[in-house]
Amino acid sequence: MRFFSPSLFQAFILLIFLTAGCATTTQPGAVGVERKQFLLISAEQANQGAAAFYAKEKDKYAKAGALNKNPQQTARVRAIASRLIEQAGAFRPDTRNWQWEVNVINSKELNAYCAAGGKIAVYSGLIDTLHLTDAEIAAVMGHEIAHALREHTREAMSEALAQQVGLTVLATALKLGQNSASLLGDAATVGLTLPFSREKEREADRIGLELMARAGYDPHAALSVWRKMLSTGSGQPPEILSTHPAPESRLKDIEAHLPEVMPLYESAKRLGQ
């Protein structure tokens, strides 16, 4: 008689995996983000995927003559980004060694992202169509940078993989089976294309709010920019909202955290940011 059936044994190994994978990627900051994260996939795996994706996107838009087409706009976006990046160390000191990149894509799309490891893209449509102020650009970029600091894509990939492994344990028990390379591929696709959960959005809002305040941008712009996005009357909702769900409850949450970050903004202003 055996104590473990093969499927039970796999489930046991999986449990060890899951327990070992719980950590938090950032320091809590004034906004107090402390949720333990489930990280099965390594940072290297997630960053390599993001870097490859970013290089391909850059190449595509460069060939179309749509990469950093407006030098003034690129300089403006990069200046705001560098002020935010300077403050990222408050959440993760290791970001000082990240290979940050900031590029503007000339496109009507209302979009922006920061891929894992600090690869930022801002679409000109977002700035031009919504007539964003510097502080509003800082709010969007701060939010996107926060997703990268929290490694939300890596976490989403890990969650997707765990679901797949869970299914595989079941599949093995049923004598089906699937190889691990295709599992990782599936997890990557799910992690990169699905909208972030509301919890992850709230974390990105909070950390983004603190980053912009520390960089000397009035955090109230985080409210005005999402309001602008929610009320664009151009028929199609902005692309950024398809991966960053923004219900009214998010705006309330941002409002609730303003008192925590306003002193940081005030002191950054005093220091002449």
Ligand SMILES: [Zn+2]
């Ligand atoms: Zn988001």
